[in-house]
Amino acid sequence: MSELILIAASGLAREVLAMVRSSGQYDVVGLLDDDKQMAGVTVDGAPVLGTIDDAPAYLHAFVLVCLSSGRLREGVVERLTDMGLHEARYATAIDPTVECPEGCRIGRGSILLRNVTLTASVTLGSHVVVMPSVTFTHDDDVADFATFDAGVSLGGGVRIGRGAHLGMNSSVREGTSVGAYATVGMGAAVLSKVPDRETWVGVPARGIDHEASSYGL
Numbered sequence: 001m002s003e004l005i006l007i008a009a010s011g012l013a014r015e016v017l018a019m020v021r022s023s024g025q026y027d028v029v030g031l032l033d034d035d036k037q038m039a040g041v042t043v044d045g046a047p048v049l050g051t052i053d054d055a056p057a058y059l060h061a062f063v064l065v066c067l068s069s070g071r072l073r074e075g076v077v078e079r080l081t082d083m084g085l086h087e088a089r090y091a092t093a094i095d096p097t098v099e100c101p102e103g104c105r106i107g108r109g110s111i112l113l114r115n116v117t118l119t120a121s122v123t124l125g126s127h128v129v130v131m132p133s134v135t136f137t138h139d140d141d142v143a144d145f146a147t148f149d150a151g152v153s154l155g156g157g158v159r160i161g162r163g164a165h166l167g168m169n170s171s172v173r174e175g176t177s178v179g180a181y182a183t184v185g186m187g188a189a190v191l192s193k194v195p196d197r198e199t200w201v202g203v204p205a206r207g208i209d210h211e212a213s214s215y216g217l
Contacts, residue, residue, distance in 0.1 A: 002026050003061040004091050007052060007076060009033040009043050012129065013066035016093050016111055017044055023096050029061055052076060056083050062091035065109060065127060070145035070163040071181070073127050077109070077145075087126070107144065125162075143180070161196060170205075 004026035006013045013031060020026045030049040038048045055063060063085065065073045090109035097114050100106065104118045107126030114132040118124075122136040125144035135153045136142070143162040152166045155174030160166070164178045167186035178184060178194040185201035194200050199208045 002091070003029045003058075005029055005049075005055065005058050005061045005063045006031045006046070007033075007055070007063055007065045007080075008067045009035070009038050009041070009048055010066050010068065012068050012111070014044050015113060016064065016066055017046055019095050019113065020093055025093065026062065026091060029058065052079065053083070055080055055085060063089055064091045064093055064111065066111070068129065068147065070127075070129070070147045070165060073129070074145045074163060077127060090126070131168075137174070149186070 004020065006016060006028060009031045017028055020028060028046050030047040031043055032050055032052050032054055033048055034051045036051065039050060041048045065076050067073045067076065087108050092106060092108055092110050094106065094112045095114045098112045098116045100118045101120060103120060104122045106124045107128065109127035110124055112130045116130050116134045118136045120138040122140045124142045127145050128142055130148045131150040133151050134148045137154055137156040139157045140154050142160040145163040146160050147165045149166060149168040151169040153171040155172060157175045158172045159177040161178060161180035161182060163181040166178065166184045167188065169186060170184045170188045172178060172190040176190055176193060178190065179196035181197045182194045183199040184190055184194065184205065188201050188205040189203040190200060191204045200206060201208060
């Protein structure tokens, strides 16, 4: 069984820890976290071994960045790259309940939790985090560092940009796109293109600035 180091003593790390223990995918050696007060603490039975700067010392272990923010994950990966850790060192953690047919691709460093569904020709980039019960329909294309909260649904042919974040139970209409580092709020229904770095909420979803101006705010 391959050894695994989890980066960040977060709630997501606890979920990943429970998943890989249950499935036997990896032997979790411990966690690394920059909060020095966490040193020596045990998280659900796994020790915090040091800070992120200690990652290169664990030469025989895979690593997995367990931060819920795509921007933060990206920053940590850049930092680890500067330390000499390259893409082959990253694990991919996929719950056994995930449906992933032949023809779908999942990048390194990605985390897919329970009951995620990929239907056909779905591509997920590297370091993508997918919480439980998310549905990706045919030909969806997701860039690196995107984050999907529980219950998100994408129609066919949707494009999700780098570092985008889709809130719990939101949905995106087929053939639509969500731009890089954009945010879609909880329960929002996206029917048209979400530009880069904007935040859209509501049903149908609109940009927050657009909503404010429509009420004279």
